[in-house]
Amino acid sequence: MVDDRKLAVLRAIxxxxxxxxxxxxxxxxxxxxxxxxxxxxxxxxxxxLEEQGYIHQPHTSAGRVPTDKGxxxxxxxxxxxxxxxxxxxxxxxxxxxxxIDLDEIVTRTVRLLAQxxxxxxxxxxxxxxxxxxxxxxxxxxxDRRVMLVLITNTGRxxxxxxxxxxAIGDDxxxxxxxxxxxxxxxxxxxxxxxxxxxxxxxLSAEDRPVAVTLLSVILETLVERHEEKIVFAGAANLAAxxxxxxxxxxxxxxxxxxxxxxxxxxxxxxxxxxxxxGSENPYTGLRGTSFVAAGxxxxxxxxxxxxxxxxxxxxxxxxxxxxxxxxxxxxxxLAGS
Amino acid sequence: MVDDRKLAVLRAIxxxxxxxxxxxxxxxxxxxxxxxxxxxxxxxxxxxLEEQGYIHQPHTSAGRVPTDKGxxxxxxxxxxxxxxxxxxxxxxxxxxxxxIDLDEIVTRTVRLLAQxxxxxxxxxxxxxxxxxxxxxxxxxxxDRRVMLVLITNTGRxxxxxxxxxxAIGDDxxxxxxxxxxxxxxxxxxxxxxxxxxxxxxxLSAEDRPVAVTLLSVILETLVERHEEKIVFAGAANLAAxxxxxxxxxxxxxxxxxxxxxxxxxxxxxxxxxxxxxGSENPYTGLRGTSFVAAGxxxxxxxxxxxxxxxxxxxxxxxxxxxxxxxxxxxxxxLAGS
DNA sequence: CCCTGGCACTCGATTGTCCCGAGTGCCAAG
DNA sequence: CTTGGCACTCGGGACAATCGAGTGCCAGGG
Numbered sequence: 126m127v128d129d130r131k132l133a134v135l136r137a138i139x140x141x142x143x144x145x146x147x148x149x150x151x152x153x154x155x156x157x158x159x160x161x162x163x164x165x166x167x168x169x170x171x172x173x174l175e176e177q178g179y180i181h182q183p184h185t186s187a188g189r190v191p192t193d194k195g196x197x198x199x200x201x202x203x204x205x206x207x208x209x210x211x212x213x214x215x216x217x218x219x220x221x222x223x224x225i226d227l228d229e230i231v232t233r234t235v236r237l238l239a240q241x242x243x244x245x246x247x248x249x250x251x252x253x254x255x256x257x258x259x260x261x262x263x264x265x266x267x268d269r270r271v272m273l274v275l276i277t278n279t280g281r282x283x284x285x286x287x288x289x290x291x292a293i294g295d296d297x298x299x300x301x302x303x304x305x306x307x308x309x310x311x312x313x314x315x316x317x318x319x320x321x322x323x324x325x326x327x328l329s330a331e332d333r334p335v336a337v338t339l340l341s342v343i344l345e346t347l348v349e350r351h352e353e354k355i356v357f358a359g360a361a362n363l364a365a366x367x368x369x370x371x372x373x374x375x376x377x378x379x380x381x382x383x384x385x386x387x388x389x390x391x392x393x394x395x396x397x398x399x400x401x402x403g404s405e406n407p408y409t410g411l412r413g414t415s416f417v418a419a420g421x422x423x424x425x426x427x428x429x430x431x432x433x434x435x436x437x438x439x440x441x442x443x444x445x446x447x448x449x450x451x452x453x454x455x456x457x458x459l460a461g462s
Numbered sequence: 463m464v465d466d467r468k469l470a471v472l473r474a475i476x477x478x479x480x481x482x483x484x485x486x487x488x489x490x491x492x493x494x495x496x497x498x499x500x501x502x503x504x505x506x507x508x509x510x511l512e513e514q515g516y517i518h519q520p521h522t523s524a525g526r527v528p529t530d531k532g533x534x535x536x537x538x539x540x541x542x543x544x545x546x547x548x549x550x551x552x553x554x555x556x557x558x559x560x561x562i563d564l565d566e567i568v569t570r571t572v573r574l575l576a577q578x579x580x581x582x583x584x585x586x587x588x589x590x591x592x593x594x595x596x597x598x599x600x601x602x603x604x605d606r607r608v609m610l611v612l613i614t615n616t617g618r619x620x621x622x623x624x625x626x627x628x629a630i631g632d633d634x635x636x637x638x639x640x641x642x643x644x645x646x647x648x649x650x651x652x653x654x655x656x657x658x659x660x661x662x663x664x665l666s667a668e669d670r671p672v673a674v675t676l677l678s679v680i681l682e683t684l685v686e687r688h689e690e691k692i693v694f695a696g697a698a699n700l701a702a703x704x705x706x707x708x709x710x711x712x713x714x715x716x717x718x719x720x721x722x723x724x725x726x727x728x729x730x731x732x733x734x735x736x737x738x739x740g741s742e743n744p745y746t747g748l749r750g751t752s753f754v755a756a757g758x759x760x761x762x763x764x765x766x767x768x769x770x771x772x773x774x775x776x777x778x779x780x781x782x783x784x785x786x787x788x789x790x791x792x793x794x795x796l797a798g799s
Numbered sequence: 800c801c802c803t804g805g806c807a808c809t810c811g812a813t814t815g816t817c818c819c820g821a822g823t824g825c826c827a828a829g
Numbered sequence: 830c831t832t833g834g835c836a837c838t839c840g841g842g843a844c845a846a847t848c849g850a851g852t853g854c855c856a857g858g859g
Binding site: 148150151152153164168169171172182185186187188 | 820
């Protein structure tokens with residue numbers, strides 16, 4: 126039914142359409158790729174492919190264009206991820222190595238990815254929930270006001286100003302700090318609630334109200350900020366692609382954290398690439414776009430995800446190569462810092 | 463030369479063009495605005511206005527369109543900033559009041575402004591240089607590694623991980639923390655270099671190398687981060703405006719921190735609105751756009767600026783009203799927190 | 800002196816028509 | 830199963846005609 130030659134034809138159609146952005150006809154195919162058969166034969170194959178929904182013709186007397194299903198088959202079975210050139214690898218490395226803190230790592234990564242793929246790059250901040258507490262700091266600001274700072278092993282810092290029920294002296298601050306750190310140091314963020322459940326009971330009556338307030342803020346921070354921050358870059362590349370229709374929708378989607386969350390949300394194996402094509406996307410405004418995502422993390426835990434959004438008609442092998450490479454390098458950087 | 467009636471005509475042209483987005487002719491003007499004169503008279507006035515460069519006709523037999531110079535005159539002398547409605551004010555207030563930290567204030571502000579004006583909003587983070595140190599914190603992470611946290615009176619937090627030349631114990635950390643806070647508390651950030659110049663001399667030989675390292679990082683942070691962070695929102699509104707040409711340039715400009723810096727950069731009095739129209743913009747890609755900016759700050763110091771970017775053909779009175787109002791409210795929020 | 804109505808003119812946009820060519824589907828022969 | 834031939838379809842570009850909004854100018858009137 127779908128023999129090898131038909132697959133070869135489909136591959137050729139995808140490749141040509143991606144590079145020319147014009148519906149591709151049987152003659153052009155026969156010329157450009159040496160398939161060893163005549164245009165007429167190709168026409169027959171095309172008819173079969175269309176019958177099965179892999180390609181589609183915009184109007185009679187036009188060439189064929191791959192459907193989402195066609196791209197899917199292409200990605201799954203007909204293409205190989207294309208590794209980056211040595212020069213590109215080196216560029217990534219030096220560019221990312223210059224980053225001094227988490228913010229900058231993320232910012233540089235997203236720009237890098239956008240530039241590399243000439244599309245829109247999306248990067249999620251390393252997850253709080255999957256990282257561990259490295260340190261808790263309590264900074265007195267006034268008698269009844271402190272700043273609470275949570276530092277994680279991924280270099281992320283969360284801070285909140287807290288108003289306390291009682292005034293509190295430096296010595297008690299030091300004590301609470303010591304207690305909190307003893308309880309939480311190295312603790313996975315998702316385990317924090319368990320770890321601190323009985324903490325107030327172990328404290329003096331004097332310390333208890335303050336501790337309760339602090340703990341509730343800590344827990345709140347962990348929950349509220351569970352919605353992870355996501356940034357994007359390269360919107361200008363959208364305008365270059367001939368996105369005439371729907372550009373507005375795409376821009377809107379990019380500014381909606383929720384939509385981005387859902388885009389990235391799917392869990393996949395680390396170093397496994399996820400490709401979402403056209404109508405496979407969870408959001409209506411993103412029909413017509415495809416999304417290539419990968420998880421990244423320090424060591425072997427997946428901390429967060431990043432990806433690239435572009436027209437359905439994108440160069441999948443190259444894009445996938447770039448995403449995979451960048452994800453790996455970011456992981457290395459995070460592990461090394 | 464430019465008598466009152468001509469100005470009225472210019473005002474009418476700007477208003478009509480802004481609302482219809484079509485070149486406006488003499489007949490339409492006579493109909494819609496009761497200027498008390500006939501179309502023929504208006505034609506004469508228009509000819510004069512064109513002669514002086516305030517308006518322009520795309521082609522013979524088309525209506526007139528304001529030039530940048532025309533808009534400039536309109537903004538300077540013919541329009542009044544339009545205050546927001548009560549409902550809008552209340553919405554702003556409640557929306558901004560819910561923010562819990564600086565990041566969220568800025569994020570909410572930029573979204574609010576974008577939504578309010580249906581254009582692209584740009585907000586600069588409150589300047590480090592004009593704020594004061596509220597607290598310096600040193601957090602030991604490992605023997606020879608600490609995290610340095612700088613908290614400012616605007617709620618901004620800067621943190622850096624620092625590798626030290628020597629191992630350092632908790633007691634020495636506490637000592638250094640005390641010394642640094644004693645020197646820097648309440649100090650304007652721009653005065654920090656002076657304030658700490660002689661600090662190493664006042665320390666024991668043992669503490670000196672560590673202190674020097676820390677101070678150099680502090681100074682570095684102040685200088686490097688002097689390039690203030692700028693965020694924007696509402697890019698989708700660009701697509702709605704008929705920006706067919708140049709959209710790409712505009713998006714590129716928005717992602718270039720440098721360009722945004724220059725856009726916002728001009729100093730103006732606090733609560734003074736700056737309007738940059740079309741070719742008055744510092745960046746080529748932004749011809750065709752206008753920018754309305756205002757400074758904001760807690761109390762009477764200007765801390766940073768915010769603004770709105772839109773097509774030259776924008777509703778200036780309304781936009782200016784929104785920018786001014788938002789700037790004031792953000793100031794209040796910052797002052798109150 | 801300025802305003803007004805009239806009039807001829809310009810020119811972009813719209814509509815309709817025609818034609819071309821790329822590309823198809825089908826069929827009969829190899 | 831492949832191939833060459835052939836009739837057919839249909840989008841897009843070129844061209845012409847028409848329409849109408851808007852202008853500039855001029856002569857007459859307050």
